[in-house]
Amino acid sequence: MPPLSIDSGRLHRLLEGINRFGFNRETGGYNRIGYCDADMAVREWFLDVMRADGLATRRDGVANLYGRFGPPDGPCVMAGSHLDTVPEGGAFDGALGVAVALECVLSIRDAGLSPRVAIEVVATAEEEGRFGGMLGSQAIAGTVTSDWLWRAADADGTKLAEVMAAQGMNPNDALTAKRSDVQFFLELHVEQGPILEDCAIPIGIAHSIAGVRNLHVRFTGEANHSGTTPMHLRSDAFAGLAMVGAGIPKNIAAYGGEHTRVTIGKATLWPNFIHMVPGEVDFVVNIRDIDTAIMDAIEAAIRLEIDAAARANRLATSIAKQSRMEPVRLDTELADLLHEEARSLGLEALAMPSGAGHDAQTMQALCPSALIFVPSRGGISHSPREWTEWSDIEKGANLMLAALVRLSGATL
Numbered sequence: 001m002p003p004l005s006i007d008s009g010r011l012h013r014l015l016e017g018i019n020r021f022g023f024n025r026e027t028g029g030y031n032r033i034g035y036c037d038a039d040m041a042v043r044e045w046f047l048d049v050m051r052a053d054g055l056a057t058r059r060d061g062v063a064n065l066y067g068r069f070g071p072p073d074g075p076c077v078m079a080g081s082h083l084d085t086v087p088e089g090g091a092f093d094g095a096l097g098v099a100v101a102l103e104c105v106l107s108i109r110d111a112g113l114s115p116r117v118a119i120e121v122v123a124t125a126e127e128e129g130r131f132g133g134m135l136g137s138q139a140i141a142g143t144v145t146s147d148w149l150w151r152a153a154d155a156d157g158t159k160l161a162e163v164m165a166a167q168g169m170n171p172n173d174a175l176t177a178k179r180s181d182v183q184f185f186l187e188l189h190v191e192q193g194p195i196l197e198d199c200a201i202p203i204g205i206a207h208s209i210a211g212v213r214n215l216h217v218r219f220t221g222e223a224n225h226s227g228t229t230p231m232h233l234r235s236d237a238f239a240g241l242a243m244v245g246a247g248i249p250k251n252i253a254a255y256g257g258e259h260t261r262v263t264i265g266k267a268t269l270w271p272n273f274i275h276m277v278p279g280e281v282d283f284v285v286n287i288r289d290i291d292t293a294i295m296d297a298i299e300a301a302i303r304l305e306i307d308a309a310a311r312a313n314r315l316a317t318s319i320a321k322q323s324r325m326e327p328v329r330l331d332t333e334l335a336d337l338l339h340e341e342a343r344s345l346g347l348e349a350l351a352m353p354s355g356a357g358h359d360a361q362t363m364q365a366l367c368p369s370a371l372i373f374v375p376s377r378g379g380i381s382h383s384p385r386e387w388t389e390w391s392d393i394e395k396g397a398n399l400m401l402a403a404l405v406r407l408s409g410a411t412l
């Protein structure tokens, strides 16, 4: 049987359909923040689309959507991504993976193939982090707790429980969303980084997803006049921060790897005034890597750097660690299968890590999971400027299609 191809025009229309929801004409950005009205409206629309296409549809307790094709009972191969966006997000992040999953199922159906194992299209909820992120896939994987669900609040302090109630849901329903019948999970997503474009390869297959740790640091020295305080008598909080920042490349060279990323992206000085030696600074050291041992080594080195900077500048230190997520190794056999299918389709594919978090990493706790990347122009995402070439999208979608045919055992 020659390989199937997706219908690019239909995929295009599907993505456009999704992106009619939450579009801001003035900025060109998309606003489907988890559980906002636009997010709920797109879900209702997408469920109708899947139903009209003849799929068996269902919405679970956290508003994840499913469209099932194939045997009504028994296990399934699941494919999809999220429908929510960050504020003023781009057209492809999440939405593309959902549209591709449905397009693949429609292509399989139109070719007259019947899957031996059902394929389920999934559109997950609250991936982007209004309440911490990946709530939908965590509920499917069974990794959310009742305690967390009732405590969770967004940046404005609005409780998840209130938001869910306003949309006709109850946080406890998240605990009923766990699935135990998913054999494999596959997600296609835009890379959100520059690597594929840089090496001119149309497809990435992620082998792992970076973990994230944040060290919230406060240096306390003494605020004083910038003209009258001699340099050697200062307790300058910014000087301490500068030392820590300047030490990052050296510490990565000594303890990191090629995938280590250390960033100080946020700092607040007091009094933050031109003519004052700053007496206090709060900053966050963001550490990312795909290897827990490397993250441990980098964290230890940064902590020593912080101590040294504090001593050198006569500062008191406090450090609060917030472990956002540990690195996840995606399923090796499933990634191998994708590489094999890419080769037989004549598509070049790069084995690479993911620097950003995705539903696939949560799903890996439940079942073998895989993540296919397509290039992001300029590496840009979470922005109206997000763009992926349609020729690359077709290649990635055809790889997803081949993998779904194989994993579901679809035959004439």
Ligand SMILES: [Zn+2]
Pocket (backbone or CB within 6 Å): 082, 093, 094, 127, 189
């Ligand atoms: Zn995403």
